[in-house]
Amino acid sequence: EAQVTQNPRYLITVTGKKLTVTCSQNMNHEYMSWYRQDPGLGLRQIYYSMNVEVTDKGDVPEGYKVSRKEKRNFPLILESPSPNQTSLYFCASSLQGSLDYGYTFGSGTRLTVV
Amino acid sequence: AQSVTQLGSHVSVSEGALVLLRCNYSSSVPPYLFWYVQYPNQGLQLLLKYTTGATLVKGINGFEAEFKKSETSFHLTKPSAHMSDAAEYFCAVSEGFNKFYFGSGTKLNVKP
Helix, strand or coil: CCCEEEECCEEEECCCCCEEEEEEECCCCCEEEEEEEECCCEEEEEEEEEECCEEEECCCCCCCEECCCCCCECCEEECCCCHHHCEEEEEEEEECECCCCCCEECCCEEEEEC | CCEEEEECCEEEEECCCCEEEEEEEECCCCCEEEEEEECCCCCEEEEEEECCCCCEEECHHHCEEEEEHHHCEEEEEECCCCHHHCEEEEEEEEEECCEEEECCCEEEEEEC
């Protein structure tokens, strides 16, 4: 089944403790992206990657890192999480960016930073 | 930058009634337009999209949307709501590669 898999689905952590949210897609998509969803704000892009070793900042990149060493994987790293990073996170992939194809989304990771 | 406005963060309809979710965008160029649906505890699923051609687009689950360039709108409709339609709906606009903007979402409640 074609899908984007995120792990974990739920995570509670403490301020400053490094964490990684994994994302993997099995559709051979070049383009991958991370979004955070907050009430009333819709989805905001954190980082995106157009292909292996090619990443760039989205609209809200502060406090996050990403890497794209393999085509299928695009982990999101929070080096020193803070409470304002409490949010619902989505990984998404697309064959050729968002133009014309739209995204396939993962099921989300609900992160709470205390 | 593009802005996408969804009028009404919450919409409530009775089962069997018309569903109308509004989306307006700001763009000086013809955009690509999308509607996504998010069911509780799930990711977003593509409902329908407009790229080129016919301005009335049909999607899954009986939904359709019409692109009106003169009104810069892409409203989502369904003639008869089902309980299973209760979800949050997001309008999205793309102007090009990686220029993809989401609205703030509309939660649809369907009353029995």
